[in-house]
Structures are given as structure tokens and as C-alpha cells.
Amino acid sequence: MIRQEKMTVVSQKQIATNIFELTLHGELVQEMTPGQFVHVKVSDSLEPLLRRPISIANIDKDNNEFTMIYRAEGRGTKVLATNREGQQVNVLGPIGNGFPVDAVQEGGTALLVGGGIGVPPLHELAKQLNARGVKTIHVLGFQTEDVCFYEDEFSALGETHYVTVDGSKGTKGFVTTVLESHAPAFDVFYSCGPLPMLRALEGFYPEKEGYLSFEERMGCGIGACFACVCKTTDQVEKDYVKVCSDGPVFPKGTVAL
Amino acid sequence: MSRLTIQIPGLDLKNPIMPASGCFGFGREYAQLYDLSKLGAIMIKATTVETRAGNPTPRVAETAAGMLNAIGLQNPGIEKVMNEELKFLEDYDVPIIANVAGTETADYVEVARRISAAPNVKALELNISCPNVKCGGIQFGTDPATARELVKAVKAVSEVPVYVKLSPNVTNIVDIALAVEAGGADGITMINTLVGMRLDERTGKPVIANGTGGLSGPAVKPVAIRMVYEVYKAVNIPIIGMGGVTEAQDVIDFMSAGASAVAVGTANFVDHFVCPNIIEELPAKLDALGVEHITEIIGRSHR
Ligand SMILES: Cc1cc2nc3c(=O)[nH]c(=O)nc-3n(C[C@H](O)[C@H](O)[C@H](O)COP(=O)(O)OP(=O)(O)OC[C@H]3O[C@@H](n4cnc5c(N)ncnc54)[C@H](O)[C@@H]3O)c2cc1C
Ligand SMILES: Cc1cc2nc3c(=O)[nH]c(=O)nc-3n(C[C@H](O)[C@H](O)[C@H](O)COP(=O)(O)O)c2cc1C
Ligand code: FES
Numbered sequence: 198m199i200r201q202e203k204m205t206v207v208s209q210k211q212i213a214t215n216i217f218e219l220t221l222h223g224e225l226v227q228e229m230t231p232g233q234f235v236h237v238k239v240s241d242s243l244e245p246l247l248r249r250p251i252s253i254a255n256i257d258k259d260n261n262e263f264t265m266i267y268r269a270e271g272r273g274t275k276v277l278a279t280n281r282e283g284q285q286v287n288v289l290g291p292i293g294n295g296f297p298v299d300a301v302q303e304g305g306t307a308l309l310v311g312g313g314i315g316v317p318p319l320h321e322l323a324k325q326l327n328a329r330g331v332k333t334i335h336v337l338g339f340q341t342e343d344v345c346f347y348e349d350e351f352s353a354l355g356e357t358h359y360v361t362v363d364g365s366k367g368t369k370g371f372v373t374t375v376l377e378s379h380a381p382a383f384d385v386f387y388s389c390g391p392l393p394m395l396r397a398l399e400g401f402y403p404e405k406e407g408y409l410s411f412e413e414r415m416g417c418g419i420g421a422c423f424a425c426v427c428k429t430t431d432q433v434e435k436d437y438v439k440v441c442s443d444g445p446v447f448p449k450g451t452v453a454l
Numbered sequence: 455m456s457r458l459t460i461q462i463p464g465l466d467l468k469n470p471i472m473p474a475s476g477c478f479g480f481g482r483e484y485a486q487l488y489d490l491s492k493l494g495a496i497m498i499k500a501t502t503v504e505t506r507a508g509n510p511t512p513r514v515a516e517t518a519a520g521m522l523n524a525i526g527l528q529n530p531g532i533e534k535v536m537n538e539e540l541k542f543l544e545d546y547d548v549p550i551i552a553n554v555a556g557t558e559t560a561d562y563v564e565v566a567r568r569i570s571a572a573p574n575v576k577a578l579e580l581n582i583s584c585p586n587v588k589c590g591g592i593q594f595g596t597d598p599a600t601a602r603e604l605v606k607a608v609k610a611v612s613e614v615p616v617y618v619k620l621s622p623n624v625t626n627i628v629d630i631a632l633a634v635e636a637g638g639a640d641g642i643t644m645i646n647t648l649v650g651m652r653l654d655e656r657t658g659k660p661v662i663a664n665g666t667g668g669l670s671g672p673a674v675k676p677v678a679i680r681m682v683y684e685v686y687k688a689v690n691i692p693i694i695g696m697g698g699v700t701e702a703q704d705v706i707d708f709m710s711a712g713a714s715a716v717a718v719g720t721a722n723f724v725d726h727f728v729c730p731n732i733i734e735e736l737p738a739k740l741d742a743l744g745v746e747h748i749t750e751i752i753g754r755s756h757r
Contacts, residue, residue, distance in 0.1 A: 243672050243700075246672070422514075
């Protein structure tokens with residue numbers, strides 16, 4: 198169930214250029230699943246006004262803590278980055294339908310493909326898949342080396358490939374460059390990242406089961422305002438889906454790309 | 455709670471607070487968060503005869519103390535609204551104000567006739583002021599004669615009182631207010647959003663796919679207060695005021711300017727519990743003003 202809670206900052210760390218890892222403590226954590234997101238009010242004032250949707254990157258139910266990883270770029274995320282240990286953050290969540298962890302059977306293999314700031318939700322997904330006895334292969338794309346993060350965390354969970362547009366880390370190119378050269382064997386793929394990446398991936402594996410996580414500008418974040426609506430493909434009966442309440446994760450082939 | 459009751463045509467309100475149309479869907483999502491029966495009323499999302507797909511995304515953009523939206527009246531159409539959404543809302547003890555939209559007079563009449571027959575619809579809100587659709591909407595709201603004729607046509611078929619939602623995007627809002635009153639409107643709701651635009655810092659192009667969007671939120675409150683103040687002086691029908699309400703003091707301000715009730719729009723996205731919170735805060739506000747019943751402050755700025 199979605200609730201609003203003033204959560205307490207456990208830690209705030211810069212983990213790459215302009216990339217922050219924020220850990221919060223509170224009851225909401227008990228309800229979280231991988232791929233869901235939270236809608237954060239970064240300031241008590243009217244500026245900035247709207248909440249910011251941020252994915253859940255790490256869930257620690259034993260300690261009532263979760264982590265988000267975000268890029269401090271615009272007005273809201275810059276304010277969020279000023280929070281220090283002990284301060285309170287107004288969080289609405291958890292929101293949306295996340296990644297189906299049980300889409301892969303025990304002993305199977307999942308391919309996780311992330312792009313930039315779409316990488317964070319794949320971390321909790323990888324953890325939970327591994328916990329179920331699923332092997333995970335990670336292909337993570339970034340612009341440059343200085344914005345890469347969580348290499349140790351992903352490597353500890355399975356085979357991990359980094360790709361950068363400028364070649365400063367790992368393979369030079371896009372995630373598809375790695376997929377072409379390595380051709381990993383897998384059962385189900387999961388992805389979160391920029392639209393061109395999701396589109397390329399869907400085209401790359403037409404015969405595979407896959408789940409894609411989308412981003413769209415949001416108003417309410419709970420399905421009431423119709424701001425985040427996406428057109429669907431012919432394969433789906435509905436004319437449209439809402440990223441906030443029907444997604445952000447959809448089975449491959451749902452959203453018209 | 456009796457200190458907050460308000461009676462206006464068709465509406466017997468527990469309190470003067472209601473979510474504004476388009477900012478609350480058909481209530482389903484907020485029903486997961488709190489009991490909708492706490493609300494004075496609910497203004498449901500604009501309903502048209504046919505299913506509407508709305509505008510391309512991005513449909514919203516943040517602005518200084520506000521936001522732009524160009525949803526484009528996306529809604530499932532009257533059939534589904536009647537059978538599914540209004541049915542769902544029957545589980546709550548709350549009057550519904552149905553926001554009626556259309557492309558031409560016949561559409562408004564058709565939606566008004568059918569939706570006003572729903573058991574929980576206690577009033578209509580004629581949306582002659584949506585800035586985000588090509589036809590239907592704002593051109594009905596900018597010409598006094600057209601507005602008056604539309605109200606007449608809808609009044610002839612509606613089974614419940616008819617409120618008309620005014621656009622702030624006019625030279626003289628009082629002219630339109632007088633015209634809809636002359637057409638037989640039972641009340642006025644105001645204001646809808648102000649047409650605005652935001653440009654992308656990098657490309658210099660509009661952020662919203664539609665180009666322009668409707669500005670709402672705290673940034674528009676002074677405009678809305680001024681307009682409610684002017685219209686209150688000119689008409690004899692009640693006003694439901696809105697535009698930037700985020701806390702109890704804003705409600706006091708709108709009612710002081712002349713509103714009999716107040717709708718909350720954008721603030722529902724920022725604090726999803728804003729409506730029940732305001733309702734809870736109002737009695738203390740009345741105490742501070744030394745007022746027993748909230749009706750005592752309506753129009754006090756004019757006295
Ligand atoms: C479901 C979901 C999950 C997300 N998860 C993450 C995450 O884990 N880490 C992360 O860094 N970012 C994530 N994003 C993107 C993040 O929401 C935006 O980068 C952020 O809102 C930008 O805010 P700002 O204050 O920095 O930018 P500003 O440019 O000041 O924002 C202005 C407005 O535009 C909106 N906006 C700007 N960029 C985006 C965007 N890409 N998507 C949606 N709205 C946007 C803002 O929410 C705000 O309303 C996610 C987005 C969605 C929809
Ligand atoms: C996302 C959004 C959608 C809206 N949709 C409608 C609508 O369908 N019909 C309508 O009459 N007004 C619509 N409005 C206008 C609001 O009902 C209200 O008049 C306006 O937002 C001013 O109030 P606020 O500043 O409290 O938001 C919409 C506003 C927003 C922000
Ligand atoms: S953000 Fe309001 S419907 Fe998705």
C-alpha cells in the first residue's frame with residue numbers, strides 16, 4: 198500500500214560525479230519490491246513544487262532501510278543532495294509495479310541491461326534473483342567512466358560488463374555492442390534506461406521474454422492525473438498505460454516504442 | 455464539524471473543501487490513501503461523450519511555484535464514467551460534481567443529460583475553459599453570448615444545478631460571469647488554468663509537447679483571488695474558488711474574497727493528503743478569527 202512517511206537519512210554519499218547514494222530509514226521499506234519507485238518531496242517550501250520519482254536501488258527489510266541512487270542535476274535533485282544524516286525526507290511510496298522476480302526459474306539465467314541512471318533498480322533485482330538461485334549477467338552502459346557506479350556490488354552478484362560511450366571504461370559503445378560480441382545465453386531479460394536503449398533491446402531479442410522499466414514526466418505519481426500516460430502496441434488490449442501506477446515496469450511489447 | 459457546513463445549489467457540504475477536476479481522477483487512487491467521505495465534495499475529471507486519448511507527452515512541466523499541464527481531457531468517455539467510476543464512488547458519502555466537456559453544444563448537452571441522472575452526481579461543472587484542447591472548451595468560455603447560450607441549452611436538460619467553470623484567459627472575466635448567470639447558471643467555479651509556456655534551457659523549444667500548457671499551483675493564487683473578488687461583486691450566484699490552494703489560510707483567503715467553497719488542484723500532487731489536512735486545520739483558523747461558523751467569512755473583504 199502507498200503511504201507518505203517522513204523518513205530519516207541514514208547516510209548520503211557521493212559515489213561518482215554528481216551521482217549520490219541516499220539511504221533512508223522508515224516503515225515504508227517493509228512494502229518495497231525491486232523496480233518500484235518512491236515519489237520524493239525534496240523541500241518543505243514551494244520551490245521546487247513537484248515531487249521527484251526515484252527508483253529503489255537497495256532494500257534492507259531487517260533494518261528498515263532502503264537506498265536510492267540519483268543524479269544531482271536539476272533543481273530538485275540538487276536540493277535532495279544537501280540532506281545529511283538525521284534529517285527527514287518526505288517520501289510517498291512504494292509506487293508502481295516492479296520487476297517480476299519469479300519470471301525466471303531457479304537455476305535459470307537472467308540478463309540485466311541498464312543504462313545510466315536506469316541502473317539503480319537493477320541492483321535490488323539482481324540481489325533478489327540471486328537469492329532465488331538465478332544466475333544474473335549484468336550489462337551496464339554509461340556515458341563516461343566518471344559516472345559509473347556500483348561495480349563491486351554488481352560484480353559480487355554475477356558476470357558484469359561495463360560499456361561507455363567514450364570508451365573510458367569497459368567496452369566502447371552501447372550496451373548492444375556488448376550483446377553483439379558476447380551473445381550471452383539467458384532465459385529472461387530485464388532492463389531500465391533511456392528509451393533508445395529499451396527500443397534497441399526489444400528489437401534485439403524479439404523471441405525472448407523481457408521486462409522494461411519506463412520513465413515519464415509525472416504529476417501525481419499515483420495514477421490520478423494522466424500525466425505519465427504511454428500509448429500501447431496492438432498486442433495489448435488497453436489503449437494506454439500509466440507509467441506510475443500500471444508500470445514503471447511493463448512486459449516487452451506493451452508500450453509503443 | 456458543523457462549523458464547516460455549507461449549502462449551495464444542489465450541494466449540502468460537510469465542509470467547503472473539494473479536490474478540483476483533473477487533479478483527482480475519479481477518486482480511485484486517493485481512496486487508497488484516505489476515506490473520501492471526509493471531503494466536502496469531489497469534482498471528477500472532465501467527461502466527454504466519446505473516449506478521449508489526450509495529448510502527446512510530456513504533458514506536465516514544473517514552473518516557479520507552479521506547473522504547466524496539457525493533458526488534453528483524456529477520459530474513458532461517458533459510458534465508462536457512468537458504469538464504472540460513478541458506481542465506484544457510490545460507496546462513499548460524498549456528493550459528486552461532474553465536470554462536463556465537449557466539442558460542440560450537442561456534446562455538452564448529451565453528457566449533461568446523461569451524467570446528471572447518476573444518483574451521486576449533485577451538480578454539474580461545465581468546463582468551458584480548458585486551454586488544452588483544439589476545439590470545445592476555451593472558445594465557449596471567452597465569448598459571453600456563446601457561453602450564455604451553452605448554459606441555457608445545458609440547463610434545459612440537466613437534472614441537477616449547473617455550475618460553470620470560468621477561464622482566466624479573458625480580457626474581462628466579469629462579462630463572462632454575468633453572461634453565464636444570465637444563461638441560468640446556478641453557480642460559478644473559478645479559475646481554470648492560465649495559458650503558459652516553458653522553454654527548454656538547452657534547445658529553446660517548448661518543454662510541453664503541446665507547446666502551451668495550463669499554469670496552476672501557488673503561482674496563480676493572486677490572479678484567482680482577484681478574479682473571485684471581482685466576480686463576487688458582480689453576480690448573485692455562489693462561487694467555488696480555486697487556484698493555488700495549498701493550506702487552510704488559502705481557503706480563508708478565497709472565502710474572504712467571496713467564494714462559498716474551495717477546490718484544491720495541484721496541491722494534491724505535492725501532498726496527497728492535503729484535502730483532509732486542510733479540513734482538519736480549518737476549525738483552529740476559525741478560532742483565531744473569532745468566528746463560529748465558516749459562512750461568516752464569505753465575502754468579508756467586501757464589507
Ligand atoms: C519511475 C522513475 C524512476 C526514476 N528513477 C531514477 C533514479 O533511480 N535515479 C535518478 O537519478 N533518476 C531517476 N528518475 C529520473 C528522475 O525522476 C529525474 O531525473 C528527476 O525528476 C529530475 O529532477 P531534477 O530536479 O533534477 O530536474 P529538473 O529538471 O529541475 O526537474 C523539473 C521537472 O521535470 C521532471 N523530470 C526531469 N527529468 C525527468 C526524467 N528523466 N523523468 C521524469 N521526470 C523528469 C522532474 O521530476 C520535475 O518535475 C526516475 C524517473 C522515473 C519516472
Ligand atoms: C493536471 C491537471 C489536469 C486538469 N484537468 C482539468 C479538467 O479535466 N477539467 C477542468 O475543468 N479543469 C482541469 N484542471 C484545472 C484544475 O481543476 C484547476 O482549475 C486549476 O488547476 C487551478 O487550481 P490549482 O492551482 O489548485 O491547481 C486541471 C489541472 C491540472 C493541474
Ligand atoms: S503521474 Fe499522475 S497519472 Fe501518472
